[in-house]
Amino acid sequence: MRAAILISVWALSPATAYALEADAVVGTWRLVTATRKIVDTGETVDAYGGPKPNGWLNYDKDGRMMVICSYEGRERPVANDKMTDEDRIKLHKSFFAYAGTYKIEGDKVIHNIDTSWNEAWTGTSQVRNIEYKDSVVTLTTAPFKFNLDGKMSVITLIWEKYPRS
Template identity: 35%
Template sequence: MSERDTKLHGCWRLVSCDTELQDSKERTHPWGDAPNGYLIFGSDGRMMVLITAKAREPGNTDEKLVALFRTVMAYTGRYRIDGDRFITKVDTSWNEAWNGSEQERFYKLDGDTLVVFTAWMPNPLVSGNSIGRAILSFGRE
């Protein structure tokens, strides 16, 4: 494992989460100005991420349960570093379609700030699955 790889190790607190649409380049804050979340890279080669919108209500109706699903993203798996990206072999996810897949993320590390970009992909949380990407900023915990 290189020094570059080990710089990601530890717990990162989510600072911001934007989405960008590929067609229009429009950026939004789908989960508000201050979403909750953490990204953890273990020295054992496992990563975990959990992100939620700031304002969420308990789910006691079908409508509220759907709203909860649309305001959460979580997955875990074994990861590897390849240049300016990390690739996770997902073994457990909030989105069943991701289980068994490899999720590729690009990153920029600047001291205690980590910015993570998804590849352009259909957004599983947007009706019609518009092509977009997420841009997440984390601070070292």
């Protein structure tokens, strides 16, 4: 009887997030939202220019991954051949992309970067906490100095499976 009650409680309890198995992450993911928690103040703000940044993440079954993200509200230069250095700086600061291999270890995903928009990242590893619930993957960084203002921050990225099933 006690076992039946415990099973009933477990079955009726809300679904909880859990770490992904390596094959569950395979596919294309669309960025839904990106928030940034500033460690010193606890304030949470939009991480990439606004509530709707544009981003895509792909994990392949061969162990390769790619990610590309652009901030919301990026300014469009007049034309490629008319861009100023200031235009290029703004574009660089409001975009990131990298590719490499990945592996999942418990509740962490490790991206080993072999190509990046920023050569400072090439040859490094980016480690994220990873959770999965209802076709949504949440990636969270460890605290780090945010590139635009140097404030210690934690970024939380919410990705939804594409196409949504």
